[in-house]
Amino acid sequence: xxxxxxxxxxxxxxxxxxxxxxxxxxxxxxxxxxxxxxxxxxxxxxxxxxxxxxxxxxxxxxxxxxxxxxxxxxxxxxxxxxxxxxxxxxxxxxxxx
Numbered sequence: 001x002x003x004x005x006x007x008x009x010x011x012x013x014x015x016x017x018x019x020x021x022x023x024x025x026x027x028x029x030x031x032x033x034x035x036x037x038x039x040x041x042x043x044x045x046x047x048x049x050x051x052x053x054x055x056x057x058x059x060x061x062x063x064x065x066x067x068x069x070x071x072x073x074x075x076x077x078x079x080x081x082x083x084x085x086x087x088x089x090x091x092x093x094x095x096x097x
Contacts, residue, residue, distance in 0.1 A: 003070050007063045010077050014056050017088045020096075021045060029095055041095060048091050055084055 001009075024030055033041055058080070062073050 001074075003063070003074070006074055006077055007059055010059050010081055011056070013081060013085070014052055014059075017052060017084070018049075020088075020092065021049070024095055033095075044091055044094075048087060051084065051087060055080055 030038060030041060059077060062077065065073070
């Protein structure tokens with residue numbers, strides 16, 4: 001895969017995660033939580049969104065860099081995607097039913 005394809009896939013995954021988080025509110029899943037659970041949800045959501053934003057920013061930065069060392073950057077993107085996916089799935093496992 002080219003650098004552009006890898007970064008586009010990474011961005012697509014981040015966009016999907018953000019949409020699914022937003023969908024929790026639309027479907028009223030958050031409204032069903034107790035007050036304490038809502039507080040935990042909001043804290044976890046804020047942390048996850050911050051992680052997604054930071055990752056998105058790093059990926060954009062990689063997209064503007066020269067192709068030198070692209071394999072290292074590609075490895076970083078792939079590893080980061082796995083970590084983000086794990087964090088996202090853990091978060092969603094508590095709220096998506």
